[in-house]
Amino acid sequence: MIEKLKEEVIRQIACGEVIFRPASCVKELIENSLDAQSKKIVIEVKDGGKKLIKVSDDGIGMTREELFLAIERYSTSKLKAIEDLKRIKTYGFRGEALAAIAACSILRLESSVSDGEGYYIEVKDNKIVEEGTIVRKKGTTVYVKELFYNYPVRRNFLKSSYQELRLITEVVKNYLVSNYSVSFQLKSENKIIFNYPPANSIKERIEMLLTPEAFSSLTEIFFENPNLTLYGFISLPEKIFSPAEVQMIFFNFRPVKSTVVKKAIYDGYGGTLLGRTPNFILFIETPPEFLDVNIHPTKEEVKFIDEKFLYDFITQGIREKLKIEKDVEFSEISEIVTTFQEPLIEEEKKLFWQLHNKYIFAQIKSGFCIIDQHAASERILFENLMKNESQEKISQPLLFPILIELKPEVFLIIQELKEELENLGLDIQIFGENTVAIKSIPADTFFAKEDLKELLLEIYYNHREITKSTYEKRKEIYAKLIACKGAIKANQKLNEREMEKLVNQLFSCADPYFCPHGRPTIIKFEISEIDKKFGR
Ligand SMILES: Nc1ncnc2c1ncn2[C@@H]1O[C@H](COP(=O)(O)OP(=O)(O)OP(=O)(O)O)[C@@H](O)[C@H]1O
């Protein structure tokens, strides 16, 4: 028998589709504040948002009547008729987010349409438990208290407060790039996690968000055809030195995940990526009627009417900007190194020279080879880290612990991941507010204080990928980062014994020809080629 679902059940289903965790509430509340034309948005959380999420804005506010309507299902001020759905310009249009939040938390709304008198309501178990007038500034403050208090299973499903806070941080970042003129502040347990004043352009906001290194890797891109415009910033292939800090895609300013667009971007770079990951922040604009924004419950995916057309447009746009002809670079490099399969060093005469404190020259049977000391050292460290060895073997204690002060958001992540890092020989202790003490480093690494600081930052930039990866994959990410920062540097003087050790270690690696990022470690020169050049 088919029965009509009870209103209560419908509400629960809807809530389950839109609100999964604190970060999904934050997303909905920020979108509402932005739709209300706010210029300043403050987000405060307690316990990673599990205890409290508070979002305050200075937008247009709501009257008493509007407050009551706002928490009803399907009530929205943003959509009048179905025709409008095709031309939607606001983030919200379904009128279900606040109703969904009200169904799974204690929700309090305070609002006013002008400085002075406002109104507040508090909703629990779908009933108004408190209401009244208040004095406040124009705008709205939403409190989401005890999320999932009435859904113990879902509450248990939430991650640690650190992890939930991290997810919230990610959500906020998406909106602060596209809404560059709005000021955003995020606080956790009364501590400021970040504070972004209004910027004058998207570029200026991005500069505030990224490290100088990542920012300087970017080039501006603009590309259009009659139905699509592509604008944004992408890494220049020759400037990708570390894993991507930011990869964002926006459709008509709505942050989205899009496998098609991501694939198109990567394919646009082609072989120039050599296994590395580029930064990109891309805004795709199209007339709203070409875009279905209603295919996903939380609107994080959208559908463009012709995906193949979109793919080609983006790939071509990136190729043209970067002047990339299909995949030449990669095949050339791999040809040099894969033909290089013979024993390397003649036993009796071991000869090494160091050139510009950067490259090692080694004589081999058929000629000579040049080894990039940093890339080689990276490869060796990476493979050592990936082996499962005992704790004593993998770690070297420091005589004096190194103290490093971190930004609060970085500190949070390191605190969360430090146990995993210990398994790789990196012993990190919490030393006070936002400061860590490094007690030991992985064996055979060369870390100065600055390198360690950079390593922790890199771990922070990669935390999203780390936390969604399997154990083995996480280990690989850590190993790559540690290898990169802890390897012999490009201006380090080496004596002959050190060079010999490095070369021997390199050739006992499983894959000696490439560093973990895919750059070559060795280039070989045939004596016959040289002979030919001299006309012999
Ligand atoms: N911060 C705010 N300032 C002013 N009005 C708000 C605010 N938050 C919500 N509202 C009002 O409450 C209504 C309901 O909000 P809700 O998020 O539930 O739905 P929506 O934004 O219209 O659609 P969606 O469910 O797609 O987000 C909005 O249409 C808006 O009129």
Ligand SMILES: [Mg+2]
């Ligand atoms: Mg909304």
